[in-house]
Amino acid sequence: MSTPESPYALMIDATTTRDRDDAITVTPTPSGGWEVAVFVANVADLVPAGSPADRTAATRVETRYRATGTTPMLGAQLEQAATLSATRERDVVAVRLAVSADGDITLTGISREVLVAGSCVAFSHSDVTTVLADSGHVHHAQLSSASALARVLTGRRRAAGAFVVYDVTRGLVSGEDGRLVTLPEGHNAAAYVIVQELMIAANTAVARYAIDAGLPILFRNHLRNPVAPADVDRLADLAAALSTVTTTAELAALQGQLNTAISKATYGAVVRGHIGLQLPAYTHATSPLRRYADLVTQRQLLAHLDGTELPYTAEQLATIGDALAAITAERDADSEAVQKARTRRANEAAIAAGDLSHMNDREFLRVLRLGIQAAPPASIATELADRATAGRLHAGHIAVLYTADHPDWKRLRATLTAQLRAEHAYLSVSVLSACQQIDGGQPLAPTFDTDITGPPHQRSFATRAHLEDMTTRWHIGPVKKATEQAAVWELLDILGGHLPSADPMAPPPEPDPVATAPAPVIEMVEESTVGAPIATAPSGTWDAVALAAALGADETQRARRRAKALSNPVGWLTTLATTISAGELHVDTHVDGPPHDRIFTVTLTAGPATATATGATIKTAKTAAAHTAITNLFDNPPLMSGNHTHVGGA
Numbered sequence: 001m002s003t004p005e006s007p008y009a010l011m012i013d014a015t016t017t018r019d020r021d022d023a024i025t026v027t028p029t030p031s032g033g034w035e036v037a038v039f040v041a042n043v044a045d046l047v048p049a050g051s052p053a054d055r056t057a058a059t060r061v062e063t064r065y066r067a068t069g070t071t072p073m074l075g076a077q078l079e080q081a082a083t084l085s086a087t088r089e090r091d092v093v094a095v096r097l098a099v100s101a102d103g104d105i106t107l108t109g110i111s112r113e114v115l116v117a118g119s120c121v122a123f124s125h126s127d128v129t130t131v132l133a134d135s136g137h138v139h140h141a142q143l144s145s146a147s148a149l150a151r152v153l154t155g156r157r158r159a160a161g162a163f164v165v166y167d168v169t170r171g172l173v174s175g176e177d178g179r180l181v182t183l184p185e186g187h188n189a190a191a192y193v194i195v196q197e198l199m200i201a202a203n204t205a206v207a208r209y210a211i212d213a214g215l216p217i218l219f220r221n222h223l224r225n226p227v228a229p230a231d232v233d234r235l236a237d238l239a240a241a242l243s244t245v246t247t248t249a250e251l252a253a254l255q256g257q258l259n260t261a262i263s264k265a266t267y268g269a270v271v272r273g274h275i276g277l278q279l280p281a282y283t284h285a286t287s288p289l290r291r292y293a294d295l296v297t298q299r300q301l302l303a304h305l306d307g308t309e310l311p312y313t314a315e316q317l318a319t320i321g322d323a324l325a326a327i328t329a330e331r332d333a334d335s336e337a338v339q340k341a342r343t344r345r346a347n348e349a350a351i352a353a354g355d356l357s358h359m360n361d362r363e364f365l366r367v368l369r370l371g372i373q374a375a376p377p378a379s380i381a382t383e384l385a386d387r388a389t390a391g392r393l394h395a396g397h398i399a400v401l402y403t404a405d406h407p408d409w410k411r412l413r414a415t416l417t418a419q420l421r422a423e424h425a426y427l428s429v430s431v432l433s434a435c436q437q438i439d440g441g442q443p444l445a446p447t448f449d450t451d452i453t454g455p456p457h458q459r460s461f462a463t464r465a466h467l468e469d470m471t472t473r474w475h476i477g478p479v480k481k482a483t484e485q486a487a488v489w490e491l492l493d494i495l496g497g498h499l500p501s502a503d504p505m506a507p508p509p510e511p512d513p514v515a516t517a518p519a520p521v522i523e524m525v526e527e528s529t530v531g532a533p534i535a536t537a538p539s540g541t542w543d544a545v546a547l548a549a550a551l552g553a554d555e556t557q558r559a560r561r562r563a564k565a566l567s568n569p570v571g572w573l574t575t576l577a578t579t580i581s582a583g584e585l586h587v588d589t590h591v592d593g594p595p596h597d598r599i600f601t602v603t604l605t606a607g608p609a610t611a612t613a614t615g616a617t618i619k620t621a622k623t624a625a626a627h628t629a630i631t632n633l634f635d636n637p638p639l640m641s642g643n644h645t646h647v648g649g650a
Helices: 052-060 076-082 125-133 140-159 189-213 234-244 248-261 292-306 314-353 361-371 378-390 395-401 407-423 427-438 480-495 544-551 555-567 569-579 618-635
Strands: 009-012 022-028 034-041 064-066 069-071 090-099 105-115 120-123 172-174 180-182 219-221 266-268 447-453 460-467 475-477 522-524 586-592 599-606 609-615
Touching: 009 140, 009 189, 022 140, 022 189, 034 105, 034 140, 034 189, 052 292, 052 314, 090 140, 090 189, 090 292, 105 189, 105 292, 120 125, 125 140, 125 189, 140 189, 172 189, 189 219, 189 292, 266 314, 292 314, 314 361, 314 378, 361 378, 361 395, 378 407, 378 555, 395 407, 395 427, 407 480, 407 544, 427 480, 447 480, 460 480, 475 480, 480 569, 544 555, 544 569, 555 569, 555 618, 569 599, 569 618, 586 618, 599 618, 609 618
Parallel strands: 009 120
Antiparallel strands: 009 022, 022 034, 034 090, 064 069, 090 105, 172 180, 219 266, 447 460, 460 475, 586 599, 599 609
16 A cells, blocks of 8 residues: 555554554445455564574564563564554555455455555554544544444354454453453453454455465364353353353353363364354464464465465474464463462462452352361351351352361361251252362262151151262151251261261161151241230141241341342242251142133242232242242241140251
């Protein structure tokens, strides 16, 4: 590009950028599409293959940006000799594209060209935002066209199922390798989207050109993880799910799902496709100042355009790809080790500071893993108790406690698990599985022996569990699932050294005569009202001690647990019924009205908690009944009459 009639080439970079690889022009066409030129700095002519500068670049792999400074891949002198400039003439490789109004891209040419002095103009990311907002600016029209084109290309890639994230609010964007990254300092989304989308378009066009011409280059391959689900829409679904993420822990979980779905992107001489971009072929060709792979591909392109011998064979390119992967892996491992050391220091400081309540689940798990290496720090012990009371301990937290050998940790573990088995009995199986995974083995499911006694309307279940060489005692109760959960908690006690393994030949116990006794009458007394009427709870047996533990020991606990219960009322009642050995949650449904206007009446019963509600759907009525039952239970907790006997597990 050398004529004054041509549009200015726009160089969009951060304010501090010294290595300008590329510039663009975007011109609207009468058909509603665009003519695009991507000008890439000609580095290959300045750095011959095999030269000392080339060997250094191959070792560095890419320009490295650190807080302490930048290490240019080519060194500062060569970098400045090749970087694009607004005031100096530069040789470039031009990739010209025609893009239709709906985003179809056609390569119209790849050629050597010259950007004459004064034909380029530099914009920082903040400049782009300013110019887009100023319709009178001399470059407003071209930048607006570039922005409109970028939106079309973004929509086209999303429709194809690519992982595309430009989250302006949180400053998160998707890298071409399917990773979530934070926008670098000095960048903003408006400018970033323009550059990212046009570079992806140019790199895709170069890859197609190489395939059609039979030209060996370094392709950028990005494959699905072999153990990941095979659905091709998974990445697009994960990108869409980002809009529902509100916490750091949820964001970390989403990134974990991404890491599970995809492998790391690599370079190779054989094209294998790019899952993150949902493209059959892709390459890196637009940043030869910063990435060695781009420089290698540029050498191949220029030799092909000049009709001279190619610098690399396909076999040599494969070797280069393997070498780049090995260097990158070693560097990543070093960075990970540094990050782990930094995280450890931060966790030690957090433990010493004392307040861990601000940490999300993942952060607290890291602190917990560090804390179990010695006696329990007071800050961790306090936070464990608070999270157990609030229902915020998950299976991973508890499993870590079983790896601690210090006697004080064992005592703390025994106290916590006693509380959890009373309030969150269902966690036992998840904790056991997490313990096995920590040991590096495949989770093994325990086996159960169950003995059933009693008449059909009042069954009694005796259950014990076996896992490898461990056997529990028999656990008795009116609900089979509850006895299994109790048995798994005992397996954990055996695993943690709190109990010995039981005799596997011991027979089940004789039926408890209490189990066939008449159902007790439970009085519901509102303590604050003298002389108030006494309500009679539903008949049936349930564990009053477990109920008291579930409701909470003081006003603060009760307030927290009420809020937690009302956040998922049906689920909480279902768990409560099992916890207090009251059987399964009983649901009675009655339907009234014509088919087009049904009214559902639902009655829920979980031990002493019962309520009835109506609604236009079963779900609405069920939720309303559960909400009322929980409210009544917390407002008027049942008091046992003198002749009450509760029935619970062993």
